[in-house]
Structures are given as structure tokens and as C-alpha cells.
Amino acid sequence: xxxxxxxxxxxxxxxxxxxxxxxxxxxxxxxxxxxxxxxxxxxxxxxxxxxxxxxxxxxxxxxxxxxxxxxxxxxxxxxxxxxxxxxxxxxxxxxxxxxxxxxxxxxxxxxxxxxxxxxxxxxxxxxxxxxxxxxxxxxxxxxxxxxxxxxxxxxxxxxxxxxxxxxxxxxxxxxxxxxxxxxxxxxxxxxxxxxxxxxxxxxxxxxxxxxxxxxxxxxxxxxxxxxxxxxxxxxxxxxxxxxxxxxxxxxxxxxxxxxxxxxxxxxxxxxxxxxxxxxxxxxxxxxxxxxxxxxxxxxxxxxxxxxxxxxxxxxxxx
Numbered sequence: 048x049x050x051x052x053x054x055x056x057x058x059x060x061x062x063x064x065x066x067x068x069x070x071x072x073x074x075x076x077x078x079x080x081x082x083x084x085x086x087x088x089x090x091x092x093x094x095x096x097x098x099x100x101x102x103x104x105x106x107x108x109x110x111x112x113x114x115x116x117x118x119x120x121x122x123x124x125x126x127x128x129x130x131x132x133x134x135x136x137x138x139x140x141x142x143x144x145x146x147x148x149x150x151x152x153x154x155x156x157x158x159x160x161x162x163x164x165x166x167x168x169x170x171x172x173x174x175x176x177x178x179x180x181x182x183x184x185x186x187x188x189x190x191x192x193x194x195x196x197x198x199x200x201x202x203x204x205x206x207x208x209x210x211x212x213x214x215x216x217x218x219x220x221x222x223x224x225x226x227x228x229x230x231x232x233x234x235x236x237x238x239x240x241x242x243x244x245x246x247x248x249x250x251x252x253x254x255x256x257x258x259x260x261x262x263x264x265x266x267x268x269x270x271x272x273x274x275x276x277x278x279x280x281x282x283x284x285x286x287x288x289x290x291x292x293x294x295x296x297x298x299x300x301x302x303x304x305x306x307x308x309x310x311x312x313x314x315x316x317x318x319x320x321x322x323x324x325x326x327x328x329x330x331x332x333x334x335x336x337x338x339x340x341x342x343x344x345x346x347x348x349x350x351x352x353x354x355x356x357x358x359x360x361x362x363x364x365x
Contacts, residue, residue: 120334131339144324152299167250188244196308253287
């Protein structure tokens with residue numbers, strides 16, 4: 048009487064199992080191919096797919112379609128071809144909004160990452176009350192952008208000029224928000240104040256992932272704190288820098304609420320972002336024209352994303 052050994056079953060941990068190997072007691076190997084996905088996965092995917100399609104994909108496709116028309120958002124419309132796209136490339140207001148948006152985004156990314164990295168280094172060092180300080184520095188992250196903007200609007204318009212007058216500083220006696228050349232500086236300051244905590248948390252996670260033995264070995268070799276920072280810390284958290292730059296730049300391109308609360312695009316149109324220009328056009332009856340602007344802005348954002356992915360491809364971000 049032969050004894051059959053228990054079957055040895057090997058199953059990959061993927062919901063879409065390609066093969067299942069069964070080794071029988073007589074040394075025969077049976078392979079069963081499974082090329083289908085379990086229905087339960089479609090059940091979980093379907094609601095999200097439907098909501099995303101109805102809320103994102105369908106409106107986007109409709110918007111791109113109407114960008115080739117003369118529609119004002121309601122009523123009758125007719126096709127106008129590339130008229131809207133040709134007109135926007137010679138519109139100084141739109142060109143100014145792109146120039147401001149990209150300049151503001153680049154400046155804010157630099158400010159946010161420098162401050163967040165320095166704070167992260169300090170909050171992961173051996174200092175007292177670092178847990179409480181981490182909590183304090185994260186508070187701006189949970190406050191609404193429009194509320195922050197209104198608070199800083201009061202500070203820039205009243206408190207800061209009063210302090211400048213008392214200290215005898217002429218350029219500070221007037222509000223930065225009323226100066227066409229300096230209003231963008233105030234927007235960068237307020238945006239950075241809110242954005243630093245998010246970048247700070249990512250940098251803290253990156254710094255805590257660096258093994259302590261690396262610093263101990265560097266200390267034994269005679270490396271000072273500055274050398275450890277420049278030759279060990281920064282190279283090892285470079286992936287986290289890439290993450291913060293990509294997330295920050297994409298977020299700042301869509302700047303809207305803080306700018307509305309601070310300057311509402313002024314003085315004049317000197318601080319009007321692309322998002323503000325598009326929304327103002329929707330409210331002013333330039334629906335098709337601003338949909339063309341939104342389409343171009345979407346293409347630019349996609350190209351920037353592809354460029355960033357190509358620059359970071361092959362790097363271990365984490």
C-alpha cells in the first residue's frame with residue numbers, strides 16, 4: 048500500500064495568480080494557470096472608478112470639447128476651432144498669470160524646503176522639548192488657507208506698517224500688499240508658513256531613517272557636524288528632497304485661496320495666478336476661452352510631471 052505525501056501547494060500573493068504549482072507524492076508536478084481576477088476586486092474598484100469618471104474624467108473631456116467653441120457656459124454655442132487657443136497666446140493678462148505662477152512656485156519651493164530641512168535637522172537633534180516643538184510647528188498645516196490669508200492680510204495692512212512707522216523704517220510704513228513689486232513676497236511668506244509643516248514631516252521621517260551607526264563612524268573618523276550634514280545627511284535624504292520638490296511645485300501651481308485672501312490678484316493683476324484667471328473667466332462669461340487656458344495649463348502640468356519623473360527615474364526616493 049503506497050502512502051501519498053501531502054500536496055505542496057505554492058501560491059503567489061497576488062490577486063491575479065498566474066500559475067499554481069502542486070507537487071504530488073509521486074513526484075508529479077501539476078500546473079494550473081489562473082488568468083482571471085477575483086470578482087471581489089472589481090467590486091471594490093467599481094465605485095471609485097464610477098465616481099472618478101463622473102467627477103473628473105467626464106467634466107474634463109466636456110471642458111476640452113467646449114474649448115473649441117464660443118460657449119459662455121450656457122445657451123447656444125458654435126464651433127470656433129483654434130480661435131481661443133490662438134487668442135490666449137497673445138493675451139498679456141494670461142501670459143502675466145503664467146509668469147507670476149511659475150515664478151511664485153519656484154520661489155516658494157526653495158523657501159519651503161530650506162526652512163523645513165533646517166527645522167527637521169533641529170527637531171531630530173538632541174534638544175529639549177523637541178516633541179512639543181514638533182507639535183507647534185505642525186499647527187499651520189491644519190488651518191484653512193483662506194483663514195491664514197485673512198489673518199496675515201490684517202498683519203501686513205495694519206500691524207506691520209504701524210511697527211515700521213514706530214521704528215522709523217520708511218519702506219515698511221506702507222503695506223507690502225499694496226506694492227506691485229513686493230506683493231508677491233508677502234504671498235510667498237504666507238504660503239510657505241502653511242506649507243512648511245508638510246515638508247517638515249517628510250524630512251523628519253527621512254532623517255530618522257538614517258542609521259545612527261553612520262554618524263558614529265563619521266565621528267570616529269573625525270568628521271565634524273558640518274561635514275556630517277553635507278556629506279552624510281543631505282546625500283542620504285536626497286530622495287526626500289525630490290519628493291518635497293515635486294509635491295510642493297505641483298501644489299503651488301494651483302495657488303488660489305491664499306492669493307484671494309491676501310491680494311485678490313492685485314495690485315492690478317500683478318499677483319493673479321493661472322487658477323484665478325481661469326475662475327474669473329468662468330464668472331465673467333469667458334467659459335470657452337478659459338477652458339482653452341485650462342487645457343493648456345493641464346498640458347503644461349503633465350509635461351512638468353513627465354520631466355520630473357524622467358529626472359528621478361531609477362533613483363530610490365525612499
